[in-house]
Amino acid sequence: MSAPTLSLPAPAKLNLFLHITGRRADGYHTLQTLFQFLDHGDTLHFNARPDGQITLQPELPGVPAEANLIVRAARLLQQASGTSQGADIQLDKRLPMGGGIGGGSSDAATTLVGLNHLWRTGLSLEQLAELGLSLGADVPVFVRGHAAWAEGVGEQLTPVTLDEPWYLVVVPPCQVSTAEIFSDQRLTRDSPAITLAAFREHGGRNDCLPVVAARYPEIRNTLILLNKYCEAKMTGTGSCLFGAFPNEREADKVRARLPATLQTFVAQGCNVSPLHAQLNKAAY
Numbered sequence: 482m483s484a485p486t487l488s489l490p491a492p493a494k495l496n497l498f499l500h501i502t503g504r505r506a507d508g509y510h511t512l513q514t515l516f517q518f519l520d521h522g523d524t525l526h527f528n529a530r531p532d533g534q535i536t537l538q539p540e541l542p543g544v545p546a547e548a549n550l551i552v553r554a555a556r557l558l559q560q561a562s563g564t565s566q567g568a569d570i571q572l573d574k575r576l577p578m579g580g581g582i583g584g585g586s587s588d589a590a591t592t593l594v595g596l597n598h599l600w601r602t603g604l605s606l607e608q609l610a611e612l613g614l615s616l617g618a619d620v621p622v623f624v625r626g627h628a629a630w631a632e633g634v635g636e637q638l639t640p641v642t643l644d645e646p647w648y649l650v651v652v653p654p655c656q657v658s659t660a661e662i663f664s665d666q667r668l669t670r671d672s673p674a675i676t677l678a679a680f681r682e683h684g685g686r687n688d689c690l691p692v693v694a695a696r697y698p699e700i701r702n703t704l705i706l707l708n709k710y711c712e713a714k715m716t717g718t719g720s721c722l723f724g725a726f727p728n729e730r731e732a733d734k735v736r737a738r739l740p741a742t743l744q745t746f747v748a749q750g751c752n753v754s755p756l757h758a759q760l761n762k763a764a765y
């Protein structure tokens with residue numbers, strides 16, 4: 482009999498604000514942001530195999546398997562742990578790519594945490610987060626699994642407890658490349674550092690928004706539309722926009738008023754990642 486499949490969520494994240502405070506010598510930007518997870522995302526299914534091979538189904542359009550962050554994360558864990566095991570991985574993709582909601586990073590984190598569990602390779606979350614950082618700046622928060630105040634390039638994480646509102650997320654009809662926004666001359670890179678207390682009192686901005694809105698008329702127009710119903714914000718470097726609501730019904734009401742041609746979803750904010758909530762339930 483074959484071993485049971487391990488199925489785990491790879492949730493989306495939102496950046497509730499995003500200030501860019503500087504630029505390091507290696508070109509990466511230092512920032513301050515607040516990460517919260519959404520109860521909505523991809524699902525990954527893992528089956529261990531003894532021969533060390535890693536397979537992924539289905540392939541994502543435009544992303545060869547070897548470039549997929551899932552395969553790269555699996556190989557990284559093989560190297561770091563020295564295991565001889567492999568895995569067949571199936572991906573149910575729901576999150577839009579290039580949406581600023583961290584789909585690829587979350588897939589990578591779920592692969593690191595899931596295979597570490599399945600292979601019994603025994604790395605700590607701290608070690609997995611460090612491995613994950615080499616795949617992308619957003620991977621560590623998904624590995625750690627708690628809403629967080631982030632500094633550095635997003636890897637210096639302080640867990641925080643936030644309200645857990647319902648969010649309406651709107652996916653404008655375009656993908657944004659993170660690298661392209663960070664390399665734009667017009668980007669503000671000198672926001673003064675603030676404290677969490679100051680954010681709670683005065684709120685914050687997304688420093689990438691002016692550049693994204695200037696480059697993408699689709700996002701500018703979607704922002705104007707969503708602002709008619711709520712305070713519209715952008716996550717990460719876009720493209721996704723979001724508004725917060727006290728309950729699901731209020732979020733659904735606004736969703737129903739938006740054009741049916743716009744891709745949208747409603748999900749609750751979570752301080753504990755659905756990945757970790759599920760593993761904790763299974764007494765990981």
Ligand SMILES: C[C@](O)(CO)[C@H](O)COP(=O)(O)OP(=O)(O)OC[C@H]1O[C@@H](n2ccc(N)nc2=O)[C@H](O)[C@@H]1O
Pocket residue numbers: 496499508509510511512514581586616617618619620633634635659660663717718
């Ligand atoms: C904008 C955020 O989503 C906020 O959470 C993240 O900082 C981006 O994280 P990510 O998508 O995991 O980004 P990475 O894959 O690490 O980087 C993509 C590219 O964006 C630029 N980049 C990214 C993060 C950062 N703090 N400074 C940068 O300048 C770099 O040119 C990098 O080559």
Ligand SMILES: Nc1ncnc2c1ncn2[C@@H]1O[C@H](COP(=O)(O)OP(=O)(O)OP(=O)(O)O)[C@@H](O)[C@H]1O
Pocket residue numbers: 541543544548549550551577578579580581582583584585586588589617619657659717718719720
């Ligand atoms: N498993 C994966 N899922 C999605 N994208 C992937 C994956 N593996 C590699 N990629 C590549 O990463 C790019 C960014 O995808 P992703 O969905 O993480 O964007 P994003 O939500 O804007 O990320 P972030 O918020 O971390 O900047 C894709 O365009 C794709 O080329």
